Each structure stands twice: as structure tokens, then as C-alpha cells.
Amino acid sequence: MGIVLEVCNLVKKYNGNVAVDKISFDIEDGEIFSLLGPNGAGKTTTISILSTLLTPTEGSATIFGYSLTKQPMEVKKLIGVVPQEIALYDDLSALENLNFWGEMYGLTGKALKTRVSEVLEQIGLTDRAKDRVKTYSGGMKRRVNIGVGLLHKPRLLFMDEPTVGIDPQSRRAILDSVKALNTAGMTILYTTHYMEEAQELSDRVGIIDHGKLIALGTQAELTAQVGEMDTLILHVGENEDPEHLAQGLRTVQGVFQANPSDHEVALVTPSAEEVLAPVVSRANELGIKIHSVDIREPNLEAVFLHLTGRALRD
């Protein structure tokens, strides 16, 4: 397996603000690499640079050996991009959209017709191909959005949060299609702020926050950074103050971190079972009622929590 994408100290600044801060990573042929991070972490900016839409302020990147800045046309021919927003023409049908974008990627005639049929089959919209996109559900639009990125059979596919704002069923279908594409040999760079997606899909994960790549590796390598820590999630009522509870729990023996968010507090501890009783007791002392408790094994959420002190959704 060779390296298909190599990123070296990539920086992007907007009016003095650093959106991407010296990011370096590479992607091997045939793998699914996820960039995991909260909204505003710099995932979309990174994808925009790698898809030649933005010019990096500093640093370099090569795709299949071609320089992003010096050979952008060569790069464009080899990559496919599924943008976060649904970039389609609502007043055109799925068929017309696919025909248009196929031609933009140089497909014509019979090759275009055949490929559009294949993609329609692949995204399960052959029956609705002639309906205008504006009549589709959010999930169907997402599928067409992905289909456009696949038309020219790219060797490397960038997918920028392709499951945002859709129903669970459509999300499941998209995740399955990502796996199928990868099985068929396509290398994929996938960005998400859903830990579950990164866990399910990725061979390797890069965790990004405030424009910096703060961790990189396989899931096993990343969770090992947290050690044998458990994550204990305490759910509280709407009228309770999670910040107050978190503050009170930080002094409980065995609690390494206590991070409040909406109606819950996430605790990082070596043993969830051992700290549970004193935690509930302290909550009672503080007059805060705990509605329910989840115990999670070490996962990417815990890694992010461990590294940043914040939950991914913050």
C-alpha cells in the first residue's frame, strides 16, 4: 500500500485568524481516514484546501504525487468531493444534475449515460431520477450529493460530514455505502463530529480541535492514550446546573476529570463502578438529582475528552 495523500505543516489563516494550524498527516491507498472534531475545528477548511478550493497560507500537500498548488488540474481529476452542504440544483432532476456534473468532470456521450445509470442505481434513486431535486427528502438529496462525487470514479474521495441533518435510516444507508466504496478499492477521507461514525468506519483517525491535529492513529492506539479509563455520564434534570455538579465532583477520589455539558456531566475515572457510590452521594449533598447514569468503555469520545477537557458536541 502506498501513500496517496501527504499533508505537511498545512496552515490556513483568514484575516489573522488561524483556521488550520500546521496539520500534518498522510493517507494510505485503500484506507478510510477520518478527521474527527467538533464544529469549527477546521475540518471543512482542511478539505477545501485538499480539494484545491482554497490555497494554503503555509505548508504543502501532494495527492498521488501531484502538488496541490502547482498541479491543481491533475489533482482535480483524481479526487472526488462530497461537500458538507447539498450542492445541487433544486430545479433540475437527479438525472439532470448527474448529467451536468458528469460533463463538468469530462464525461460525455455513452460513457456519461452509462455512468449516470450506475450511480443512480448505487444511490437507489433510479425510480425518482426524473423528479426535481426540490421534491426529495433531505436523505435523498444527500444521496444525490454523494452520487455527484462518485461520477468520475475518483481514486480518492473526500466526504465532508455527509450525514449532517438526516434521519437515522438515511445515515445508516450512507455509512453502508461508504464501506462499500472502500471495499471496492476507493480511498476515503471522511470528516465528522460524530464519534460513532469515526469508530465504525475508520482505519485511522485524526482528532482535530481549534485547527490543530491533536491525536492521530488507529482507534486502538488512540484509546490507549486514555489508558484504562472509563467514562461515566451523569444525566441531570433540565433545572439542574451541570457546571455546579461538575465542580463538586472534581474533588471526589477517583474522578480524574468532570466535564459539564447540556443536562449532563462526563466523568473520566479508572473505575466507574468504584466511584459511582461516592459520586451519587456528593450529588445528593449538593442537592442535585441524577436521573440516569451511563458507563462507557474507552472510546474516541473519551480520547477527545481526555485531550481537550471538552465533549465533542461542545
Added chain:
Amino acid sequence: MNLRKFFLIALKDLRLILRDPTGLVFMLLAPFALTLGMGALTGRFSGSPQFGISQIPVVIVNQDSGELGQVLVDVFTSEELNELVLVDLRSDPTEARTLVDQDKTAAAIIVPEGFSASIFSAESATAVVPIEFYENPTRQTSTGIARSILESFLNEVEISRVSSKLIVGQLLASGAIQPEQAAALGAVVGREVATNTSRNASVRLISGTAESSNIKFDVLAYMAPGMAMLFLMYTITLGGRSLLVEARAGTLARMLISPTNAGFILGGKGFGIFLTAVTQLVIVIGGTSLLFRLQWGDWLGVALLILAAAFGASGWGILMAAVLKTPGQVAITGSAIALLFGILGGSFFDISMLPGWVRSLSMLTPNSWANEGFRILSMGGRLGAIQTHLTVLVVMGVALYGVGTVMLSRRGLMAK
């Protein structure tokens, strides 16, 4: 391949606008409805045509001692034209030109001494002593009408001159007359044919009845171009807006990610606006020709003017997209500009009635030049009569597209 994408983007934009109900109303329905309504209001369909232009002030200086100079004066002062043209007879050409320079009249027609004689004796058209038409550039519609009347008169005179040459030539060839008699006979025949033809044909030309003339002055011919250009500007607004809509929707970024030169993408978008504008003008002009039997005039001139008007106007669409930030801003500003240009460009009334500075301002609008050009053609003018209009519209388009493209690049909409 990039050129193919250039047309692909343009055709896609045209298709999208044609699928937009609002776009269709502004592109097609509104121009027809308003033209029809204004035609009905002005009596076009009741047989009593009255329109917004009347009493066009024209100064005539007749220094010709022959008959044709007087025939020309008779044509302009005829009963058929007395509502349309207000003739002021003067004797001093300098005084006549001064009246034009001072904006006191629309045009001065100076018939020089020897005009009739040159017609009857000239070997070729180039040897004829020319009539001077001194026009007021700020009263384009009025001068266009006066010029049209004058040109129709001169056409008839030229036909007569050539006819007399033919007659005399045939008589000489047959031996019916001797060479020394030819000059005198030619003058007599030419004078007779010219005076009769000019009196009859020229007067009929202006009468507006289809049966008696190949040139008509139709109230709808005055109004339809105005309406077509007014709503063309609305369509242009939709086109300019589409660039910002695409930037917002992410489709512009998606195009830029594809292996396509950014210049061709912007060019395709610009060409899409132009193509939409051309389509609208063709449909409106074709439709009014068929539905209202409107005579738009010389088809080559009309075709070229459609292209030039669409180009000049669509430049404003690109400029709006470059200057304004959001699709909403383009929609609001574009509507205001379309209305303002419609007023300044003479879509609603004759701009020669407005103050001089307004008339000067109107020359910045594509409406003014296109409206004037279409009216000249509809009144019988040929391609040569609208050369200035075509040139101005093309230059306007080149300038606006150029400025708009530079601004879009600087703004970062197309560049990285």
C-alpha cells in the same frame, strides 16, 4: 473541453431561469401584457393611434432653387405629419444648427443650392449634392423619426433618378432620341418621376397604413422595444443573482473543484446571462411580430441589435453580482435599476421631453440605445442607421464585463 463546459454552464443557467416561475413572468408574460395594455390604452387596436411623441421640432433650411427642395418641405409640412412634426422654416443654415446646439429643436435639415439640379444631372449617386441632417444627440427618438422621414424621401428620389437614367438609356439604344437630346430629356423625366413619386410615396410612407407603404409608424413599435428592454433588465438581475446564489449554495465551489478553468466558469455564467437575455428578446420580438403584427424592420439590423442589447445589458448583471454581496441585495437593487433605466431609457415616455441632463444620463443606460435602435429600425431605418447604437452597446458590454470580472476576482468569489 473547457469550451464545452463554458456552453454547458450557460445552457444550464438558461434552463434554470426558464424553470423559474418568477423568471418566466418577468421574461415573457409581463412584456407582452404591458405592451398589449399600453397598445390598448393608446388606441393601437381601435384604429386611432396616438402615442407619446408629437410635435417633434425640426428646422428646415431650403436653399434649393429646384422643385425637390420644395417637395421635401411639403412632405414635412403635410397634413399627415402635422401632429408628428413641427416644422420651423429658416433661411440661415448657421442659425438652424445653433438652434440644434441650444437644444431648441431636434434636428436641422439643410437642403443646399443645386440639390435638385444634381439629382437630375448626376451620373452617379455620389455626385449628388448631399442634404445635411444636423441632429441633436440628446433627442435620439425624435431625431430618429425625423431622419427616418428624410431617408424615406431620399430613397424615393434615388429610385426616381435611377429610373430616369434607365429610360433615357433605353431610348438612346433604340435610336428614338439622339445623344444631344439625352441630357434635357433625362432632366424632364427625372423631374416628373421624382416629384410625383416623392409627393405620393413619401406622404404615404408616414401615413401608417399597411396597404400604402412599406414603412409604418406604429404606436406598438414605439412601446414594445421599451417594454422588452425594461423587462430584459429584470431578467439580467435574475442572471446576476444566480452567480451569488450558486456561491451560497455551494454549486459554484463544486464547479471550481471540478477540472475546469475558473475563467471558463465565470465566462459560462456570464454567457448564460447573455443567452437568457437573447432568448427573451427573441421571444418578445418574435411574439409581438406574430401576435400584434408588429413590424420590427430590417431583420439583420434587428438580429444584431438583439445581440448587442443583450450583451450591453448583461454586463450590468455581472457588475451587480460583483458589487453586491447577497442574492437579496441583487434582487432589490436590480429591480430599482431596471425601473430607473426603464424611465431614463424611454420605456414609458419620450425622453426628449426631459431636461438635458437627464437625457445625457440616459445615454448610460442600455435601454436608451437599444430602444432608439429598435425604433429607428421599426420606422424603416437600415443597419447603417444604428451603427452607433450597436457600437455603444458592445463597448458598454465589454467595459462592464471587464470591470465586473476584475471585481469578482478581487472579491475572492472566483479566486482562492
